[in-house]
Amino acid sequence: MATCAAMTDGVEAPYVIVELGHFALVLALLVAVFQMVVPAYGAHVRDERLMGVADPAALCQLGLLLVSFLALMQAYVTSDFSVANVASNSHSTKPLLYRISGVWGNHEGSMVLWVLILALFGAAVAAFGRNLPPTLKANVLAVQASIAVAFTLFILLTSNPFLRVEPPPADGSGLNPILQDPALAFHPPFLYTGYVGFSVAYSFALAALIEGRIDAAWARWVRPWTLAAWMCLTLGIAMGSWWAYYELGWGGWWFWDPVENASFMPWLAGTALLHSALVMEKRDALKVWTVLLAILTFSLSLMGTFLVRSGVLTSVHAFAVDPQRGVFILSIMALFTGGGLALFALRARDLRQGGIFAPLSREGALVLNNILLTTACATVFVGTLYPLLLEALTGDKISVGPPYFDWTFGPLMVPLLLALPFGPFLAWKRGDVLGAAQRLMFAAMLAVVVMALALAAMQRGPWLAPFGLALGVFVMAGSVSDLTWRVRLGEVPLGEAWRRLLGLPRSAIGTALAHFGVGMLVVGVVATSAYREEKILIMQPGQQVAVAGYDLAFRGVAPATGANYREEVAVFDVTRAGAAVARLEPSRRIYDMPPEPTTEAGIHAGWRGDLYVVLGDRQSAGGYAVRVYFNPLVRFIWLGAVVMFLAGAVSLSDRRLRVGAPGRARRALAAPAE
Numbered sequence: 001m002a003t004c005a006a007m008t009d010g011v012e013a014p015y016v017i018v019e020l021g022h023f024a025l026v027l028a029l030l031v032a033v034f035q036m037v038v039p040a041y042g043a044h045v046r047d048e049r050l051m052g053v054a055d056p057a058a059l060c061q062l063g064l065l066l067v068s069f070l071a072l073m074q075a076y077v078t079s080d081f082s083v084a085n086v087a088s089n090s091h092s093t094k095p096l097l098y099r100i101s102g103v104w105g106n107h108e109g110s111m112v113l114w115v116l117i118l119a120l121f122g123a124a125v126a127a128f129g130r131n132l133p134p135t136l137k138a139n140v141l142a143v144q145a146s147i148a149v150a151f152t153l154f155i156l157l158t159s160n161p162f163l164r165v166e167p168p169p170a171d172g173s174g175l176n177p178i179l180q181d182p183a184l185a186f187h188p189p190f191l192y193t194g195y196v197g198f199s200v201a202y203s204f205a206l207a208a209l210i211e212g213r214i215d216a217a218w219a220r221w222v223r224p225w226t227l228a229a230w231m232c233l234t235l236g237i238a239m240g241s242w243w244a245y246y247e248l249g250w251g252g253w254w255f256w257d258p259v260e261n262a263s264f265m266p267w268l269a270g271t272a273l274l275h276s277a278l279v280m281e282k283r284d285a286l287k288v289w290t291v292l293l294a295i296l297t298f299s300l301s302l303m304g305t306f307l308v309r310s311g312v313l314t315s316v317h318a319f320a321v322d323p324q325r326g327v328f329i330l331s332i333m334a335l336f337t338g339g340g341l342a343l344f345a346l347r348a349r350d351l352r353q354g355g356i357f358a359p360l361s362r363e364g365a366l367v368l369n370n371i372l373l374t375t376a377c378a379t380v381f382v383g384t385l386y387p388l389l390l391e392a393l394t395g396d397k398i399s400v401g402p403p404y405f406d407w408t409f410g411p412l413m414v415p416l417l418l419a420l421p422f423g424p425f426l427a428w429k430r431g432d433v434l435g436a437a438q439r440l441m442f443a444a445m446l447a448v449v450v451m452a453l454a455l456a457a458m459q460r461g462p463w464l465a466p467f468g469l470a471l472g473v474f475v476m477a478g479s480v481s482d483l484t485w486r487v488r489l490g491e492v493p494l495g496e497a498w499r500r501l502l503g504l505p506r507s508a509i510g511t512a513l514a515h516f517g518v519g520m521l522v523v524g525v526v527a528t529s530a531y532r533e534e535k536i537l538i539m540q541p542g543q544q545v546a547v548a549g550y551d552l553a554f555r556g557v558a559p560a561t562g563a564n565y566r567e568e569v570a571v572f573d574v575t576r577a578g579a580a581v582a583r584l585e586p587s588r589r590i591y592d593m594p595p596e597p598t599t600e601a602g603i604h605a606g607w608r609g610d611l612y613v614v615l616g617d618r619q620s621a622g623g624y625a626v627r628v629y630f631n632p633l634v635r636f637i638w639l640g641a642v643v644m645f646l647a648g649a650v651s652l653s654d655r656r657l658r659v660g661a662p663g664r665a666r667r668a669l670a671a672p673a674e
Contacts, residue, residue, distance in 0.1 A: 018083055021071025022162035025112070028064035028119070029152040031057055035122075035145035039138035043210075051138035058126040058141050061148065062119040069116050072161050073103050082168035085109060085161040091174035091593045093564040101185035102175045107325075108161035110188060114305075115151050117189075117196040121225070122148070125200060132221060139207035140200075147199055150332045158325045174593035177565070183243035187236055191263060194233020195301040198270060200225035202298035205291045206340055209347045214291060219281035222294065224652060226277060230270045231648035237263050238641035246601050251612055251629040253528070253637055256405045261384040262304035268377040269297040272370045279366050282428060286363075287351050289370070295344060299337040300377075306333050307384075361431040365423035372416040379408040417471050417522060420515055421478025424508075425485070439485050443477035458531060465530030469523055476519030479512040510651025517643030524636030528609070533630040540623040548630035550611055551575045552584075557615070557624065565591045567600070570615040570624065574604060581606075586615040610634050 035057035042050025072085070076099045081087040089106040090099055104110040122144040129137050155161070178184075204222045208214045240260070245253045254260065273293040280290045306329045357363040383400045391397050421443060425436035437444075447470040454466035484490070486508065487500035501509075533548050541556040555571040567589040574581040584602030591598070604611040609632035616625025 015082070017071050017074050018080065018162055021068045021075075022160075024064045024067040024071070025152065025156065025162070028061050028068065028115075029149065029156065031061045031064060032145045032148040032152060035061060036142050036149055040142035043135040043138040043142070046135070048134060051134050054138050054141040055126040057145070058119070058122040061145070062116075062123040065112070065116045065119045069103070069112050072109060072112060073100060076100065076103050079172065081170075081172050082164055082166075083161075084163045084165040087165055087169050087172045089175050090172040091564070092171050093592055094175065094180070095563050097182070097185055098175060098180045101179070104188050104192075105175050105179045105184070108155070108159045110192070111151065111155050111159050112161055113189065114192050114196060115148055115155065117192050118144070118148050118151065118199060121197055121200050125203075125225075129221075135211060136204075136207050136218075139210050140203045143203040143206045144199060147203075147336065150335065154325075154328050154332065158328055171593070174591065177589070177591040177594070177596045177598045178247060180564075180591070181243060181247055183239050183247070187239040187243060189236075190232045190239060191236030194229050194231075194236050194263075194270075195266065195304060197225065197229025197232060198266060198294075198298040198301050200229070201273065201294040202336070202340065205294035206343060209291065209343045212347055212350055214287050214351055216281050216284045219277045219290065220656075222290075223274065223277050223281065226270060226273055226294075226297075227648055227652050230267070230274060231645050231652070233263065233267050233270065234641055234648070235645045237267060238638050238645075241641075242638050245634075246603060248599065251534070251601075251614065251627065251631070253634060256383075256402050258384050259304075259308055261380050262307045265377050265380050265384070266297055266300040266304060268373050268380070269293060269300050272373040272377075273297050275366045275369050275373075279363050283357060283363055285357065286367070286370075288348050291348075291351070292344060293370075293374075295337070295340040299333070299340070300381075302329075302333040302336060306330055357428070358430040360426070360433050362423055362426040362428050364431070365419055365426055368419055369416060369423070372412050376409050376412045376416075379412070380405065383408070414471070417475055417518075420475055420518070421481070424482040424511065424515075440474075440478055440481055443474050443481050446477045447471070447474035462530050465526055468526035468530070472519045472522030472526060474519070475522060476516050479515040479519065482512045482515075483509070505656065506654040507651045507656070510647045510649075510654070513647030513650060514644050517640040517647060519640070520636045520643060521640030524633050524638075524640060527633035527636070528631045531632045535628045537626055537628075538619055538621075538623045539626045545626075545628055547611070547628050548609075549576055550581065550630070552611075552613065552628060554624075554626070557618075560587070562589070564593070565589045568615070570602075570613075570626075572602060572613055574611065582611075584611070584613050586613045588615055588617075605635060608632060 035054060039051050039054035039057070042048070042053070072083075074080075075083045075086050076090055077096070079086065079090060079092045079099070081090075085106065085108050086102075089109070090102045094102065098105075102109070104113045122141060125132075125137070125140060125144065129140075132140070201222050204218065204225070208218050237260075240263070241253050244250070244255070273290065276286050276290040276293055279286045306326060383404050387398050387400055421440055422433070422436045425431075425439050426433070450473045451466040451470035454469050458465070483501065483504075486504055487497040489497045492500070535545055535547055537545060539545065539554045541554055544551055544553045546552075551574070553573045553575070555573060557568050557570045560567050560569050567587045569585050569587040572584040572586070574584060582604040584604055586602035587600045589598045589600060590596070599614060602613040602615075609630055612629040612631055614627040614629075616627065618624055
């Protein structure tokens with residue numbers, strides 16, 4: 001008996017847990033099928049009992065997928081190499097953090113996380129959508145379940161993470177070394193939450209099209225889900241950019257890589273959707289356009305999933321997988337994109353357009369925002385997919401690089417940024433542009449001063465850079481002017497202004513913060529792109545190099561050992577005007593398993609920007625290749641993204657978004673069709 005107990009504790013228990021995870025995944029598929037069919041039929045025949053099963057089914061599906069995900073994580077944490085997925089993507093010497101993140105650091109495990117987040121959003125609708133009309137809620141959860149059915153089938157048929165390997169190897173193959181990084185441990189979950197979160201907007205759009213009824217209440221219900229997805233996608237993209245900056249050793253923050261573009265396109269469309277839904281909620285206008293954007297935004301998320309997992313891209317971000325899996329995902333994308341657009345085409349002519357407004361109004365400003373954002377998204381779409389389509393049709397290979405994106409995307413952002421501060425100052429329906437310009441006078445004057453200072457300080461090209469800096473400052477100052485105007489700062493006592501600020505709707509404060517973050521990002525992008533300094537040279541120990549007012553003395557290279565890697569660490573003493581500033585230690589690592597090299601940059605962050613040092617290969621003639629960069633104000637890029645994320649959180653805390661639509665609008669939506 002003792003022997004049997006020992007076997008159970010040492011061998012059988014992990015085996016049972018893995019099989020339990022596999023079984024839970026199969027059960028989740030069955031529950032998703034039930035959730036897809038029964039509530040939709042109940043909504044069709046107006047049977048409240050059948051519609052009511054959607055809520056417990058969504059919660060049950062989440063529970064089963066959580067069991068499956070935790071079982072896979074347990075296999076990684078305990079290094080159960082009898083599981084083929086663990087043997088291929090983990091190693092016994094990996095730190096615990098990277099054994100956990102290894103669960104989603106591969107194709108199969110990341111897809112389990114994908115459907116888990118999908119179920120989490122469905123369960124959230126079930127739990128917090130109590131104010132939704134029963135038929136709408138049932139259809140939303142049914143559409144959400146149909147997406148879960150498609151992707152759970154994809155996992156079980158082509159990407160099962162619970163497959164066994166016999167006999168199990170003594171140790172695993174390890175995780176790709178460039179993925180063994182704290183930023184990459186958290187980047188995929190945020191990115192997937194953004195991708196998958198837009199599925200709720202898609203489900204709401206299809207559910208409303210099925211009923212043939214969309215109004216301002218629908219926009220109020222969609223906005224918080226879209227905002228939550230947009231927040232997570234913003235932070236996920238920023239974390240990926242930050243990781244590429246300090247880990248890959250390229251010295252840059254964005255490379256217009258196709259996989260980067262795959263996440264950027266749904267972000268652009270989602271930003272447009274947020275603004276369009278606001279017009280629809282406030283003025284009952286742009287109904288057709290808002291529903292179409294909801295469908296297209298999630299479709300772009302599906303396209304990003306296809307590009308990363310199909311094998312058609314070669315990228316440091318992409319999963320190298322069997323292209324047959326790409327065919328399966330392409331079929332899913334065609335089903336949901338084509339099905340959504342077909343239903344939209346059938347129902348769009350029945351949708352009333354709603355309120356009328358003047359071109360010079362807040363609605364007009366938001367429409368301009370939508371036009372420019374969607375056009376920018378289209379330029380990125382063409383630049384990303386055209387090389388792939390050309391190769392598929394003709395076999396010719398071309399590359400579309402940063403010059404294309406800079407000269408197509410950049411000019412579209414200039415009018416958008418110029419118009420952005422005006423929007424909050426314009427009234428609904430008909431606005432006073434002259435009055436808005438007067439309120440923005442201080443912001444404009446500050447921008448002109450910044451432009452003049454930049455021209456005086458940097459008496460060299462590019463000559464458009466000072467205008468770009470001024471544009472970013474104008475957006476930042478405009479957002480501050482918005483809040484000061486709302487609280488009447490300078491017109492009323494300071495205490496009264498503070499009480500007015502606390503009494504403002506949180507969505508108004510969030511909007512101002514988000515625009516401020518956009519301005520910060522613009523300043524960082526322009527400064528580091530235009531005024532970056534770079535030196536590439538061969539250095540011997542004892543030599544010095546000067547960059548951007550800093551003097552770097554190369555002291556030499558010494559070996560070191562980490563938890564699961566060996567490295568060569570260089571030492572650079574940094575001084576400025578003879579005073580010690582920092583000691584930078586860039587390194588080159590070789591991981592134990594797999595034995596691949598990575599680069600760790602040495603970075604000193606100062607108030608002017610980042611001093612960035614990369615150690616290259618040892619040269620046959622002696623010395624080391626060294627790259628030294630100075631990236632002015634580059635941190636504004638990621639700080640701006642963090643401010644935008646926090647702005648979304650502030651807006652999401654607005655009570656009006658949490659309580660849902662007004663009662664009158666809710667009753668109108670629930671009323672039977674005439």
